[in-house]
Amino acid sequence: MFYRECGNYKDSYASDMAIFPIPLDRYGFIIMMILAFLVIPFTASDYWLSNIMIPFYCFGLSAIGLNLLAGYAGQISLGHAAFMAVGAYASLILYGRYGIPLIPSILGGGLISSAVGTIFGLPSLRIKGFYLAIATLASQFIIQWIIVHWHWLSGAVFGTVETPDMQIFGFLINTPVKKYFLALGWVVLLAIVAKNLVRGQLGRNWQAIRDVDYAAEIIGVNLYKDKLIAFAVSTFYAGISGSLITFCYYGAANIEEFHVMVSFALLGMIIIGGLGTILGSFFGAGFFVLLPIGINQGLGNFMAVVPSEILSNLEAIIFGGLIVLFLIVEPYGMARLWHTIKDKMRLWPFPY
Amino acid sequence: MAFFLEVLVTGLLVGIMYSLVALGFALIFKASDVFNMAQGDMSLLAGLALVGFLELNFPLWLALLCTIAIMTILAYGTVFIILKPLVARPPIMLFMATFGLAYMIQGLGQSIWGTQAKGLNLGIPDIPFTIGGLFLNTFDLTFGGVAGILVFILVWFFHKTRTGRALRAVSDDHEAALSVGIPLLKAWVVTWVIAGIVAVVAGIAWGTRMGVQFSISYIALKALPVLIIGGLDSIMGVIIAGLVVGAGENLAEVFIGPYVGGGIQTFFPYLIALLVLYFKPYGLFGKEIIERV
Numbered sequence: 001m002f003y004r005e006c007g008n009y010k011d012s013y014a015s016d017m018a019i020f021p022i023p024l025d026r027y028g029f030i031i032m033m034i035l036a037f038l039v040i041p042f043t044a045s046d047y048w049l050s051n052i053m054i055p056f057y058c059f060g061l062s063a064i065g066l067n068l069l070a071g072y073a074g075q076i077s078l079g080h081a082a083f084m085a086v087g088a089y090a091s092l093i094l095y096g097r098y099g100i101p102l103i104p105s106i107l108g109g110g111l112i113s114s115a116v117g118t119i120f121g122l123p124s125l126r127i128k129g130f131y132l133a134i135a136t137l138a139s140q141f142i143i144q145w146i147i148v149h150w151h152w153l154s155g156a157v158f159g160t161v162e163t164p165d166m167q168i169f170g171f172l173i174n175t176p177v178k179k180y181f182l183a184l185g186w187v188v189l190l191a192i193v194a195k196n197l198v199r200g201q202l203g204r205n206w207q208a209i210r211d212v213d214y215a216a217e218i219i220g221v222n223l224y225k226d227k228l229i230a231f232a233v234s235t236f237y238a239g240i241s242g243s244l245i246t247f248c249y250y251g252a253a254n255i256e257e258f259h260v261m262v263s264f265a266l267l268g269m270i271i272i273g274g275l276g277t278i279l280g281s282f283f284g285a286g287f288f289v290l291l292p293i294g295i296n297q298g299l300g301n302f303m304a305v306v307p308s309e310i311l312s313n314l315e316a317i318i319f320g321g322l323i324v325l326f327l328i329v330e331p332y333g334m335a336r337l338w339h340t341i342k343d344k345m346r347l348w349p350f351p352y
Numbered sequence: 353m354a355f356f357l358e359v360l361v362t363g364l365l366v367g368i369m370y371s372l373v374a375l376g377f378a379l380i381f382k383a384s385d386v387f388n389m390a391q392g393d394m395s396l397l398a399g400l401a402l403v404g405f406l407e408l409n410f411p412l413w414l415a416l417l418c419t420i421a422i423m424t425i426l427a428y429g430t431v432f433i434i435l436k437p438l439v440a441r442p443p444i445m446l447f448m449a450t451f452g453l454a455y456m457i458q459g460l461g462q463s464i465w466g467t468q469a470k471g472l473n474l475g476i477p478d479i480p481f482t483i484g485g486l487f488l489n490t491f492d493l494t495f496g497g498v499a500g501i502l503v504f505i506l507v508w509f510f511h512k513t514r515t516g517r518a519l520r521a522v523s524d525d526h527e528a529a530l531s532v533g534i535p536l537l538k539a540w541v542v543t544w545v546i547a548g549i550v551a552v553v554a555g556i557a558w559g560t561r562m563g564v565q566f567s568i569s570y571i572a573l574k575a576l577p578v579l580i581i582g583g584l585d586s587i588m589g590v591i592i593a594g595l596v597v598g599a600g601e602n603l604a605e606v607f608i609g610p611y612v613g614g615g616i617q618t619f620f621p622y623l624i625a626l627l628v629l630y631f632k633p634y635g636l637f638g639k640e641i642i643e644r645v
Binding site: 074076123126127128129130131133134135137138141142144145148149214260264267268271309310312313314315316317318319320321322323324327328331 | 381387434437438441443444445447448449451452453454455456457458459460462463466467570573576577579580584612613614615616618619622623625626629630633634635643
């Protein structure tokens with residue numbers, strides 16, 4: 001009733017191209033931003049901020065990266081966690097060892113990860129489909145090995161690097177609230193960039209490649225260039241998210257945190273959240289972060305202490321079950337459910 | 353030279369063990385165009401179930417039978433609950449569905465039989481002996497032989513029997529197969545049961561070697577390069593690629609490894625795979641897909 005555009009009154013290119021053509025969406029977005037920037041950091045407990053919101057943002061960012069590659073450009077990557085590791089180690093070394101300021105360090109982490117990602121994207125020029133998906137696993141194992149064995153990188157035997165104190169212009173970032181803002185700032189900025197990327201020429205090229213690659217080539221999409229750009233952009237996001245999660249959440253770069261299971265989990269996130277949507281990446285990440293906590297709470301009603309074994313098994317069963325369920329019921333994930341709700345709201349109270 | 357040969361032979365024997373896992377992938381891909389990410393977890397489940405039954409003091413044949421029964425139930429469940437609603441969806445969706453299946457099998461198997469590593473001993477002798485200066489052991493040779501026989505039977509099955517031909521028809525084109533009267537779902541169930549049995553063999557092989565534990569499902573990650581080198585849908589290719597990878601990684605580890613700090617067999621198979629795919633994008637023996645506009 002309230003949620004609708006009353007006729008087509010678009011009289012400028014700006015209004016035609018708006019991300020949120022419906023006013024209520026725009027207000028909703030503004031309210032979300034107010035919540036994220038002004039309400040959550042000052043009302044949520046430290047536990048919520050540092051154990052739920054920060055990983056949620058970081059995994060969300062990483063999921064956006066993977067979604068750009070897998071959901072938009074159609075090139076599945078099974079080694080995305082490794083690029084998070086590259087970003088993490090690169091930014092830590094830039095910041096901790098060479099004393100480059102924090103923000104450029106994180107950016108540098110992203111760029112280095114992007115350079116590495118482009119190299120590992122090269123096989124996509126020659127092979128495709130499942131052959132490519134498996135070939136991307138190579139990145140996971142090669143990068144993991146390099147980080148463990150190249151002692152200059154890790155500086156220690158087990159590949160663990162502690163994060164030094166974080167400072168921006170002498171302003172110490174040490175409390176959960178400050179770390180929260182650091183993560184949030186990057187996430188909002190990069191999410192907006194991603195949203196606009198996929199609406200533009202590049203995003204459309206990617207989608208054309210995803211749908212039918214040889215048809216895309218015929219209508220003039222430069223397959224090689226755009227596939228490599230997809231790898232570069234996607235791994236840039238992974239790198240930033242890796243360095244953020246290390247600086248703000250783990251507190252130390254440890255190769256075990258970027259295991260191949262994380263790569264698989266990222267893929268699971270974008271399936272559940274919605275392939276080929278930016279919003280869906282956040283849904284998926286939120287789901288992934290909240291699931292173990294939800295199970296813990298749910299079982300907590302029946303038993304005092306939930307054994308971690310049961311917890312991790314249940315987590316796996318539910319996560320896997322939901323992936324299957326979403327593929328069967330709603331192949332485009334939670335994001336499509338959200339769209340269905342919006343379409344219903346447009347017409348409400350009329351059936352059509 | 354003797355040392356070189358020994359490293360080579362050890363590698364070849366490990367390679368056959370990889371082929372056992374990769375075989376399951378190739379089978380399912382051949383018959384249903386589904387890339388089954390859950391194959392490694394199926395081996396894990398088979399191993400866990402077998403150990404579980406043996407712990408209940410079942411005789412070996414009964415335990416094996418029960419394990420195969422479980423794999424059959426799994427096959428039916430997978431086909432009718434997961435794959436049936438997804439018929440005629442793009443292959444990538446089916447791939448992701450098996451990815452969800454992998455998580456579920458992992459969780460279910462471990463919640464029934466626990467997460468502790470368990471030993472598995474089927475009384476296969478593990479006696480080292482030497483032929484012409486080569487150190488070998490009977491255990492590796494047994495599984496080499498088993499894998500060889502398995503592949504022989506499967507190739508025969510796919511090329512000479514009615515069911516096998518039906519399965520190949522299904523893999524070529526779901527709709528065309530349906531239109532000539534091949535029951536699609538039945539064909540899939542048959543494939544998944546066979547893949548389940550292969551998973552049991554792989555589970556036994558790896559379970560005996562390194563204990564039945566979660567990391568068996570990671571063996572699948574070692575089997576994937578084998579699979580793409582051989583070609584996703586080639587059964588013969590899997591064996592040859594397995595030998596190539598096994599020999600390659602072992603030689604690399606022994607002769608190159610010491611110069612770079614060791615542990616390179618974790619990724620060396622992928623390097624071989626990338627190299628092979630550069631020249632043959634559909635693997636050594638894979639069916640080349642020719643796309644026309």
